[in-house]
Amino acid sequence: MKREINRVLHNLRDDSEVEKIRSVSGGDINEAFYVRTGSREYFIKGNRNVPPHFFKAEAAGLQMIQKSNTIAVPDVFYYDEPQSNEPGFLVLEWIEGRKKSDTGQKLGTNLALMHQHTSNAHGFGEPTFVGELDQPNDWQNSWIEYYRNFRLRNQLQIGVENGNIKGKRKQQLEMLIQQLERWVPDVSSPSLLHGDLWGGNYIAGPEGEPYLIDPSVLYGDPSFEIAFTELFGGFPEEFYDAYQEVSPLPEYYEEIKPLYQLFYLLVHLNIFGESYGPSVDRILHHYIT
The missing domain is CATH 3.30.200.20 (Phosphorylase Kinase; domain 1)
Structure with a gap:
């Protein structure tokens, strides 16, 4: 190379x-x-x-x-x-620097400001990737339909094809996808999202300034982004405090959080295998009993 x-x-x-x-x-x-x-x-x-x-x-x-x-x-x-x-x-x-005491706060503030940039449709209009998996991203007028068809249903199809989603897991996921309106909000102003924001996808530059890297961008519900930041850790408390000062999380956030984290757990299941299966199953059982 x-x-x-x-x-x-x-x-x-x-x-x-x-x-x-x-x-x-x-x-x-x-x-x-x-x-x-x-x-x-x-x-x-x-x-x-x-x-x-x-x-x-x-x-x-x-x-x-x-x-x-x-x-x-x-x-x-x-x-x-x-x-x-x-x-x-x-x-x-090339970006080089070290995190400082205010890096987390700046990250939260600046991410909230980024989320204030909106579109009149959900998605991105061209395919991207989440990890190494193809991520279709057609524009949709409905966030519910986008999340149903281009996020959950796409991972369902991949999982069925590779054998990671079958039996009760498949049945519950299909039921959840069919009933998505019960939990997913009708977001009217789709926000610009990084789309793959875990702790390894921000770095510190000069003077500790936070930089985002490795995006998988889309326009959608900001809670989708914040839910993923909580899945694997890596974000300090001041990040969340600063974010909410600019853009308070909606009342539905705690109830929707596992359902948004489900997408990323399905991605990990389909890339890395059954070690992520129990986490997927717990969330499916939370919504479909």
Whole structure:
């Protein structure tokens, strides 16, 4: 993969001397590198086994968040749309810093401001990814129908095909999907959401400024985003306090939270396997008895 980085830099029109390339932690899916040239520092992700729109989707999400002028994201310099058997790359601004005492508070405030950017429809209008799974994202007038068809039903189909969802689990999930109006609110102003906001998808930049990374953007219910932040931890109490000062959570939040977390647990079930099955089953039993 390192050999192709020179080609990527040439496409970027950075033909200055490559001073350093080192591998960095970039998650479970991609290879990732810190690259320093005579011109600047880069964060470069590459993958030989992704569809053409894989890095395009991430770049589009980062640029959408950046246009909201609410919360920092790395600048996007370049992405590939690779053909079959060719590696794809995404080139971003290199961000480096340490969390400070007010990083969590800034993250909560800025995320709430981002959620104030709205659309007249739910979804995103082009496919993205959640982890390594395809995420269809057609525009929908109804949040309930979007969540039913493009989130839960999509994961149901994947789980049936790979054998992770069957028997009682399948029956309960089908019943829940059919009855979704009982719990899911009719959100009238879809908010801009990061879409995959767990503790590893924000980092600290200079002066502790929070940056969002690895988005899977959509427009929808902000409670969907906040519910995921609570699923695996990684967010300090001051994050939630600051968020609610700008945008108080609705009264229905605690009741809907497990149902929104269900989507992400289904994703983990379909990627990582049965270790996430009991958590899925507990939520299904909570709503369908």
